[in-house]
Amino acid sequence: MIMKNLFHPAWSLAALLAALAFGPARANDAATARGVIESQIEAFLADDMATAYSFAAPSIKRLYPDQERFSAMVRRGYQPVYRPGNYAFGRGKIAPDGAGIVQEVLISGPDGEDWTALYSLERQPDGSFKINGVQMIKAAAPQT
Template sequence: MRALYAVLALCAATVLFSLPARAEDPIDATRHIIEDQITAFLKDDAEAAYSFAAPGIKAMYPDKNMFFAMVKKSYEPVYHPGNYAFGRSRSIDDGTMIYHEVLISGRDGKDWTAIYQMMRQPDGGYKINGVQIVPNTESKGI
């Protein structure tokens, strides 16, 4: 009987390992990118934060320090949020562009909504192509 269980376990393992790997969901993948960039901002890691920017952003801010200074000046709630949570997400053109709504409580006590635009890159990965921030946490949809 033990031999039968061993054979069944081996067959099940063979089937599981022979299944093709499922690609990560683009919505989840892009959420992780946003979280990783926010973590980099919280650690004042300009190089890591800059690495998540899309080529168009890097063309406007060709240096990580210029980029970091712009974020500090114009995107304080994103640069150092008190708390944040993901709201709605929308995938456009079969995942070519993904929008995420991020609800942020700033360190100053004010609430904000940041809309992240994520753009699929030629290698299939995603980069942050822009962020629009408004003083409001009420979800208006994307």
């Protein structure tokens, strides 16, 4: 199982290759986006819904206009994100115009099931990134 804080040379190499592929400015954007995602997950784990809600993009806030509705939606449909076991960042892709990022997060859900969460983030007018969607994909069962 991939653990969030596990140091492994392959992860270091992957981070270096991602930085080279993105270029310095793009690598900073990718790191910022990963920080937003990790901060939201940590807020969920701390039951700090006000902070978790603060990372939602305006489009999400229009759909869920207060943190109670947002919280109910996350608890109902995104349990692996709300209560992850371990998680690790996978591949990320920055839009050519720099306006958005899609970041893969590999998550072990509270029931032990593995998922891939594809986070979509959009750049805000102030230059920050906010989460405007998460697509959950159940990991395939291991081949035996």
